[in-house]
Amino acid sequence: MTSGKGGVGKTTSSAAFATGLALRGYKTAVIDFDVGLRNLDLIMGCERRVVYDFVNVINGEANLRQALIKDKRTDNLYILPASQTRDKDALTQEGVGKVLEDLKADSFDFIICDSPAGIERGAAMAMYYADDAVIVTNPEVSSVRDSDRILGLLQSRTQKAEQGGTIREHLLITRYNPERVESGDMLGLEDVLDILAVPLIGVIPESGGVLQASNSGNPVILDTESTAGQAYDDFVRRFLGETVPHRFLEVEKKGIFKRLFGG
Amino acid sequence: MSSQAFELKGEMSLLSVLLLSATNMSEIQTTLDEKRENAHQLLDRSPVIVDCQKVSEQATELDFAQLRKMIAETGLIPVGIRNLPEALENAASESGWALLRHGHSRVRATTLPEKTEAVDEDNATAVDSSDDDGTTAAVQRLRVVQRPVRSGQQIYCPDGDIVVMQQTSAGSELLAGGSVHVYGALRGRVLAGVQGDKTARIFCQNLEAELLSIAGRYRLLDDIEDDLKGQAVMVYLEGEKLKIAPI
Ligand SMILES: Nc1ncnc2c1ncn2[C@@H]1O[C@H](COP(=O)(O)OP(=O)(O)O)[C@@H](O)[C@H]1O
Ligand SMILES: [Mg+2]
Numbered sequence: 001m002t003s004g005k006g007g008v009g010k011t012t013s014s015a016a017f018a019t020g021l022a023l024r025g026y027k028t029a030v031i032d033f034d035v036g037l038r039n040l041d042l043i044m045g046c047e048r049r050v051v052y053d054f055v056n057v058i059n060g061e062a063n064l065r066q067a068l069i070k071d072k073r074t075d076n077l078y079i080l081p082a083s084q085t086r087d088k089d090a091l092t093q094e095g096v097g098k099v100l101e102d103l104k105a106d107s108f109d110f111i112i113c114d115s116p117a118g119i120e121r122g123a124a125m126a127m128y129y130a131d132d133a134v135i136v137t138n139p140e141v142s143s144v145r146d147s148d149r150i151l152g153l154l155q156s157r158t159q160k161a162e163q164g165g166t167i168r169e170h171l172l173i174t175r176y177n178p179e180r181v182e183s184g185d186m187l188g189l190e191d192v193l194d195i196l197a198v199p200l201i202g203v204i205p206e207s208g209g210v211l212q213a214s215n216s217g218n219p220v221i222l223d224t225e226s227t228a229g230q231a232y233d234d235f236v237r238r239f240l241g242e243t244v245p246h247r248f249l250e251v252e253k254k255g256i257f258k259r260l261f262g263g
Numbered sequence: 264m265s266s267q268a269f270e271l272k273g274e275m276s277l278l279s280v281l282l283l284s285a286t287n288m289s290e291i292q293t294t295l296d297e298k299r300e301n302a303h304q305l306l307d308r309s310p311v312i313v314d315c316q317k318v319s320e321q322a323t324e325l326d327f328a329q330l331r332k333m334i335a336e337t338g339l340i341p342v343g344i345r346n347l348p349e350a351l352e353n354a355a356s357e358s359g360w361a362l363l364r365h366g367h368s369r370v371r372a373t374t375l376p377e378k379t380e381a382v383d384e385d386n387a388t389a390v391d392s393s394d395d396d397g398t399t400a401a402v403q404r405l406r407v408v409q410r411p412v413r414s415g416q417q418i419y420c421p422d423g424d425i426v427v428m429q430q431t432s433a434g435s436e437l438l439a440g441g442s443v444h445v446y447g448a449l450r451g452r453v454l455a456g457v458q459g460d461k462t463a464r465i466f467c468q469n470l471e472a473e474l475l476s477i478a479g480r481y482r483l484l485d486d487i488e489d490d491l492k493g494q495a496v497m498v499y500l501e502g503e504k505l506k507i508a509p510i
Contacts, residue, residue, distance in 0.1 A: 145414055148432045152413030194448075197411050197430055 001172075002127055002154075003136040004146025006117030009174035010136045012210055013232070014114035015043045016221035017134070020236030022077035023221075026109040029068065031080040031099075033126040034116035035090055038082035044071065045217020046079055055083040058095030064102050073222070078108075088122040096125050119153060129159055132168045135198060138175045139187040144195050147171075151198065170201035172235060177206040178251040189249060202235030204228050205248040268294040281334070282314045286324040288333070295337045311339045313360075316346040323351065327358035404441075412437065412451060421458065433473060439463070454481075455498075465498035466510070480505045 001014045011034070018030035031054060032040035041047040046069045052062035057080070064080075071077035080099075083090065103111050115126035127133060133154050137147040151169065160167045173192060180186040193200060209226025213219065221236070223229040227248050234244045268285035285291060311334065315322050327344075334341040343361035404423035412418055414434030418425055424441040435451030437443050440458045442465065449467035456463030456478035463477050470492055475482050477500050484492075487507060497510050 145434065148414040149434070151411075152416040152432075152435075155410060155413070155416075195432070195450075 001112065001134050001136055002115040002123060002150050003117065003143070004119060004123075004150040005138075005143045008136050008138045008143050009204065009210075010117075011040050011043055011114050012214065012220065013134070013136050013172060013174060013204070014112050015040060015219040016229075016232035017236060017239075018077060018079075018110070018112045019071075019074055019219040020221050020233060021110050021112075021240075022071070022074045024236070024240065025076060027076045027078075027107060028110045028112065029078045029080060029103050029108050030112040030114060032082035032114050033091065033122050034114065035082045035086050035088045035122060036084065037116065038084050040114050041069075041079060041081040042217065043214045044079050044219060046071070046081075047217075050081045053081045053083040054099070055086045055090040057099055058090065058092060064099065064106070073218070088116065088120070088125075091122060091125040093125065093128060097129060100129050119149060123150075124153075124157055127154060127158055130154075130167050131160070132170065134170045134172050134201065135196075136172050136174055137192060137196070139173055139177075139181065139189070139192055141187065144187065144192055148196060151196065169198045170239070171196060171198040172202045172204065173200070174204040175206045176203045176248070178249060182251055200246075201238050202231060203246050203249060204231045204235070280314050281311050281339075282316065283318045283325075286318050286321040288326055288329055291330070292333055295333055299337050311341060313341070313344045314346050315344065319346060319348050322348055325351075327355045327360055331359055406439075411447070414451075430469075433471075442466070452476075456500075461500050463500075466496075468495050470494055470496045470507070475505065475507070477505060482507075 001010045001017065003010050011032075014030055018028045022028040030040065030044070032038050033054075034040070035055060038053075041050055049069050052067035054067070056062040057064055057067045068078040068080055071079065100111060113126040113130065116122035127150075133150075135147045135150060137143050154167060154169065155161055158167055171193070173189065176189070177186055181188045189200075189203065205227045207220075207226050207228035209223050209228050210220050213223055213226070213229075220226060220229045221232040224233070231248055234247065237244050268287070268290040269281050269283045283291070285294075313330065313334070315325075318325075331341045341360070344355050347355055402422045403420055406418060406420040406423060406425045408418055408425065408427045409429070411429045412427055412431040412435040414432045417436040417438065418427070419438045420440065421438070422440045425437050425439040425443045427437065427443075427445045427447065430447035431437065431445055431449055431451040431453075433450045437445075437451065437453045438457050439455050440463075441455065441460060442463045443453050443455045445453075445465075445467040447467075448469040448471055449465075450471045450473070452474040453465050453472055454474075454476040455465050456476075459478050461478045465475060465477065470487070471484070473484050475487075475498050477498065480500060480503060482505050491507050491509065494509050496507050498505065498507050500506070
C-alpha cells in the first residue's frame with residue numbers, strides 16, 4: 001500500500017485490506033513499514049500488546065513468532081508493528097526480504113506492507129518485494145502527482161522490475177467526496193483515471209466512520225454500517241477477482257430521515 | 264555526520280549540476296555514496312554536469328577518468344564538465360568529458376545543443392549503457408517506450424528518436440537527439456534535437472506539454488495558443504521559430 005503523499009489513507013486501507021482478506025479465510029499479515037511513526041498498531045487496536053517489532057526481527061533480537069501479534073477479533077490475521085524508537089535506516093533490504101520469506105514459509109497467503117510516505121528508504125523497502133501495488137490516492141492534484149511518481153518508481157525499483165518483470169498496479173481512491181467533486185474543489189474520478197492511467201480497484205468515500213473506527217481501534221471494514229466499511233469490502237472482493245460495481249460515487253439526495261439522523 | 268564534497272542542484276529542473284566543493288576523489292566518492300543511499304530514486308539516470316567553479320584552484324588534483332566512472336556507477340549519466348581552468352580542458356576531454364562553456368546556466372533547452380555537440384563517441388556509449396533494456400549498443404537510433412512515462416522519469420536517447428506508446432505525465436522528461444512521437448497525452452517536458460538537429464520534430468495525440476523544445480528553441484505550456492492545447496499536433500522549427508500545427 002503506497003502513495004508518495006502522507007495522510008491519504010494508506011494505514012487505514014492496509015488495516016481494512018488485511019482484515020477483509022483474513023475474514024475470508026486467508027492467513028494474512030500486515031506489516032507497518034513506517035518506522036519511527038508507527039500507527040498501524042493503533043488502528044488495529046493492538047498498541048498495548050506490542051513487545052517486539054519489525055526492526056527487532058530484522059536485527060535478530062526477536063523471532064517472527066515473538067513479534068507477530070495475533071488479532072483478537074479476526075482469525076488468520078497477524079500484525080507486525082513498526083518500531084517507534086528507530087529510524088528507517090534500520091530497514092535493510094536483506095532483512096526485509098528474510099522476514100517476508102519467513103512469513104511465506106509459515107504459510108501466509110497475503111502479506112500487506114503499509115508503506116510510509118515519501119519516496120525514500122522506508123517506501124523503497126515497502127515496495128521492493130511486492131507482487132501487487134495498491135496506489136492510494138486522494139482526488140487532489142498533489143496526491144495524484146505523488147502517486148504518478150510512485151508508479152514510476154514501481155517500474156524500476158522493485159525486485160520484479162529488476163528481473164525484467166512488472167508488478168500489478170491497482171488504484172485505490174480514498175476520501176472521495178462527491179459533494180466536493182461536484183463543487184469543483186476536488187478532482188473527479190474521471191480526471192484521476194485520465195492522469196494516472198491505472199486500473200481502478202476501489203473508491204472509498206470520505207466518511208466519519210473512519211475516524212470513529214480508528215479511535216476505537218477497529219479496522220473500518222468491520223463497521224458494515226459505514227459507507228467506507230462497505231466500500232473497503234467491495235475493494236477486497238474485487239482484489240480477489242469478483243466483479244463488483246463501484247458505489248458511493250454520486251451526491252446522495254438526503255431524505256428527511258437521513259437529514260434528521262445523519263448518514 | 265554527512266560529508267560535503269559537493270552540492271547537488273537541480274537547474275531549471277532539467278539537468279542536474281554537481282557543484283564540486285572538494286577535489287579529493289575519495290571524499291567525492293563518499294558524498295556520492297551518501298546521495299545514492301538517501302536519494303537513489305531521484306538520481307536514477309539523470310544526466311548531470313559537473314561544475315568546477317568552486318574548486319578551480321585545486322582542479323589539478325581531479326582525476327577526470329575516475330570521476331566519470333564514479334558518477335556513472337552512482338547511476339547518473341555524466342554529460343559534461345564546466346568552469347574548468349583552460350589548462351585542464353585537454354585532460355578532461357581526453358577522459359571523455361564534454362567541455363561546456365562557462366556559466367550559461369539559464370535554460371538547459373538553449374544550452375544543451377551547444378554543449379552536446381562536443382560529445383564524442385565514448386560519451387555516447389556511456390550514456391547508452393544506462394538504458395533500462397540493458398543494451399549497450401554504441402548508438403541507439405530508436406527508443407520505444409511501452410508504458411506511461413511517469414513524473415520523475417526521464418527517457419534519454421541522445422542519438423535517435425523516442426516513441427512513447429502511451430501518455431507522459433507532468434514532471435516527466437523526454438530527451439531525444441532526433442524526433443519524439445507520443446501516442447497519448449503529452450503532459451511532461453519534451454526536448455527533441457538535443458544535439459542541435461533542427462530538423463527534429465515532436466508529434467503527439469494530445470498536447471498538454473509543460474515544455475516543448477527543438478534544438479534549443481523552446482516554448483512553455485503558457486505560451487501555447489489555447490486552441491492547440493489538447494489537440495493532436497506536430498511541432499517543428501521554421502527558421503529560428505518553434506511552430507505548432509494541428510495534424
Ligand atoms: N475515507 C476516509 N474518510 C475520512 N477520513 C479518512 C478516510 N481515510 C483516511 N482518513 C483519515 O485520514 C487520516 C490519514 O489516514 P492514514 O490512514 O493514517 O493515512 P496514511 O497512512 O496515508 O498517512 C486519518 O486521520 C484518517 O482517519
Ligand atoms: Mg500511515
